[in-house]
Amino acid sequence: MARIGVIGAGYVGLTTAACFAHLGHRVVCADVDEGKVTALRRAEIGAHEPRLAELVAEGLRTGRLAFTTDNGEALADAEFVYLCLPTPTGENGEADLSAVHAVLGDAEPDGCVLVVKSTVPIGTSDDIARSQRVPVVSNPEFLREGHAVDDFLRPQRIVVGADDESAARSVLALYPEAPALVTDRASAELVKYASNCFLAMKLSYVNSLAELCEQAGADIGDVTEGMRLDERIGAAFLRPGPGWGGSCFPKDTRALLSTSDGAHVDFPLLRATIDTNERQARRVVEKVREAAGPLAGTRIGLLGLTFKAGTDDLRDSPALAVAGLLADEGAVLTGYDPCVTADTGPVHVAETALDAAHDASALVVLTEWPEFAELDWPAVAAGMSRPVIVDTRNLLPADKVTESGIRLVSTGRAAD
Template sequence: MRVCVIGTGYVGLVTGVCLAHAGHHVICVDNNEEKVKLMQAGQSPIYEPGLSDLMQAAIASQHIQFTSDLAAGVSHGEVLFIAVGTPALPTGESDTRYIESVARGIGAHLDQDYKVIVNKSTVPIGSGDWVRMIVLDGVNERRKAANGGDNDAAPLAVDFDVVSNPEFLREGSAIYDTFNPDRIVLGSSSDRAVGIMKTLYDPIVRRELADDKSLPPVPVLVTDISSAEMVKYASNAFLATKISFINEVANICDRVGADVTQVAKGIGLDSRIGSKFLQAGLGWGGSCFPKDVSALIHTAHDYGYEAEILKAAVNVNERQRLLTVEKLQQVLKILKGKTIGLLGLTFKPDTDDMRDAPSLKMIEALNRLGAKVKAYDPIVSQSGLSSGLSGVIVEADAEFLADGCDALVLVTDWKQFQGLDFARMAKLMNNPIIIDGRNFLDRKALEQLGFQYVGIGR
């Protein structure tokens, strides 16, 4: 099938490349000319394991193109994905101006061929009808312009439907998640549009690209548009709340002498609960959980309901980000004049995403308390992204980080951190203290090397 993906951020680029790998002919559109040139040269503007290889293969097979020409993309696509950002505003609601701009642009270039316009971006509940209205506004603006501003000119013939198709991609596992989804959600009142979307996703539904091709077909849930939009928000809100819950339990464990890792294992074995998202630590961050939970709280408020559980999840998460600073104060007492080393900066491993990362709040708090802050991150240290960070010295490797530190804090659970030469690092430190903000390292091994180990809820 012919596909157009508008917006080549994290969701758009992964979606476009994976659909091209599935055999579809994809044009990705972005208004950033430099970014388009980079992608045309086969270079991914984001870090995601496996993405660059798939992208280069799709370019070589001529299944994917990159352009800044929206008209060309709209003309090419039978299915048009809107995959632009919807960042959170200070009020907590989603900023939909990029969605509006793209929808209006699509309307300005629609022809008589039937199109399926897909909201892949996470959009406020009820956006399906709104997007349709904006597309038609774009169509009417083109009609008026073509007729010298005459409002009474005959309407242009266009034929399209809007579908909500939320994404459930985890940064660092996005390729796997695309080819091995738990479910595909399609929100639409049009049987025609749903049929086209099922055809588009057929290779994925039939597990042609899955790691385990013997699994049953991927469930496809067809709903109304508003319900599909709510599925996305409710999924992320539930997972964020589950993380905040286990962090709340961890903080109680700290006070009563229990070990949250054992508690989490015990409750996770209950099939009604499950073990996923029960890892206590520094809380959630990134581009999805914070803005989606805030947007759902804001939507509830708009409709006269206060989402108290979600508000509590946010409050617990905000407090959790500074828990390691409190633990540093308990161990070192005065932090002014001390040097603190952060192992990891990104909000999770296997990504270069620093959006709403817990490390940023920690750096800010440590600076305010007069500490010198250093950091090492496998991606940030090598990619040049550190140029946008203030209040922290980004080191080139873990041993440079440890040199002269009064304590280390594990912030991001990068797998390679488990293989660091901690014996060497301990000798380079002023005080061999480590705060394990993810309960990720081998406590006994570190203590045998002379480290004072402090975990979360342990």
């Protein structure tokens, strides 16, 4: 089995390190955050990700996984070094590569294959290769939050980009068997951006369709069901919502647009994808205002604060974008989320969904946690000052909700 160094113990780096150790490789994972490393040595991962804590504990117990604050320790004797560093959005929308450059400036890999797993602009791995004495491979990650371990251990595809066929094949051999693409580094980098931006485009498209359905008297559920039956379109990412967010889609769409602008390539479809998404929060607020009346001093309950169900991630959450706009109009916000316990921005976080609904003039479903569909609707209605729910996800059972005396405002369906 291989000796692997992983630089960065964030969401991608930690999953990569723990899963490689589970597959039998020996892994040293480095991170500059001393507090995080200390917690990881106790198998405390600080994130809601199914099975990840178990794999970290397993790796520590077997001795196949170790954590350090010293990048040199992760590089020492490693056959493969994975760069799993953050690339947040810069001032002009471009990806900020300062963390990547800082690591490569501090310690130069030697005698290994350097694998760039961070999401980086097209051409970055080629730039790195020109400054290194080791083979450089682009190996983008395709890990969904809430499903990261399963995605790593049972990947839909593995993409490897390199100008060294032997290095590419050696990286590919580390993974479980899966459909694989071996290509050049620039193409591998673009696969990641192209995939995320295409999914974001589908979500923006279906949200625009939902708006049209509301005006035309159509039903978005039936429209998307008809679309799903076409195998060329597929079923995924065809549910309307309050917008897309999280750690990847917002920064990746902006980064690809920045790259396109820099290459003098007009990409109006991607620009419209971003613009459409930025309108979604305002559309939700309009619906809440119509349902609850003037928002100044009005109590509004929020169900869901994370950017999607199955994670505790609040980064670029559309739920928080909606909350911010509601607060700007003077609404008093109480929210509930299974993975959020502390007050977040303008939202006071309640202990239960019923507490969030108590005395509210409107209840807004913003994150698609399955448990929200199973609430005690008579109890919800009894606790609200005005029994009306704005369901941005079309998650709730309409018949049970309305039978309880609650007015339900859905998405992509004609108003009551």
